[in-house]
Amino acid sequence: MEYADSDQVIEVLDGAVSTRVIRHPDRSFAFEVTLDLEKGSKHFSRKPPIHFHANQDEFIQATEGKVGLEVxxxxxVLLPGEDEYRIEAWENHRSYPIEQERQEGKTIVKFLLSGAKSSEVYELNTLFFENWYKYQEHVAKNGGKINIIQVLSTFDAGGTYIAFPRWVPFGRRVSQVMGIVIGRWLGGLLGYQPFYREWSTDWQLACDKMESSIFQRRWADRSKVD
Known part of the structure; x- marks a missing residue:
């Protein structure tokens, strides 16, 4: 991991989640994620959805506090000082901060998160996380509800799909097809974008990715400026 004073920091939910974008020579993306358990008490009470990544392995390593990882x-329970945990592509998983009563007085949780490099258009990268984090903040601040089509659209753009229960036959493939058909195809027709200009630092990359789909290329307006 390479740190610099100029590193981008993505901060959402009134500072409850702060993500520092750092460089890693062998990964598609690398973050140092800081969670403030006191500021985010109402946001962290509910665990994120179980999901899997179709195109990349993901890596997570606790550096402060206890991090929960369900695979x-x-x-x-990931602890500081332990080696990074490798989450293989297609493994159902989710990560979350262990509840504060089990943190032994810690109110700050930190972990490193990164993903393997991929040649696929639909991949985990900084662009995906910017839009996923900002969408959640938008919903929280406006008192709205999570829109499943928007989630499927954003997740699909990151090669990520919500996991079905294990008893569903061919559940991972069914979930991936659902993400593509509803999130990418139907979502594109209904006006859902995987990436939004106001949430995307690298808008040109977002346009490159949206132009790869006939259902999303109308959103790839490169004339938009900061």
Whole structure:
């Protein structure tokens, strides 16, 4: 991991989540994520959806406090000083801060998050996380509800799909198809964008990715400026 004073910081939910974008020579993206348990008490009470990444392995390593990681139904508690945990592509998982009563007085949780490089258009990268974080903040601040089509659209753009229960036959493939058909195809026709200009630092990259789909290329307006 390479740190610099000029590193981009993505801060949402009134500072409850702060993500520092750092450089890693062998990864598609690398973040240092800081969670403030006191500021985010109402946001962290609900765990994120179980999901999987179709095109990349993901890596997570706790550096401060305890981080919960659920992989294929089993919870792992990640502790500072331990090696990074590799989440393989297609593994159902979710990560979250362990509840404050189990943090031994810690109110700040930090972890490193990164993803393997990929040649796929639909991949985990900074652009995906910017839009996913900002969408959640938009919903929280406006008192709205999560729109499942928007979630599927954004997730699909990051090669990410919501996991079905394990008893669903061919659940991962069904979930991926649902993400493509509803999130990318139907969502594009209904006006849902995977990336939004106001949430995207690299708008040209967002345009490159949206232009790869006939259902989304109308949103790739390169004339938009800051």
């Amino acid at each position: 294929d139904g089993m919870e792992h």
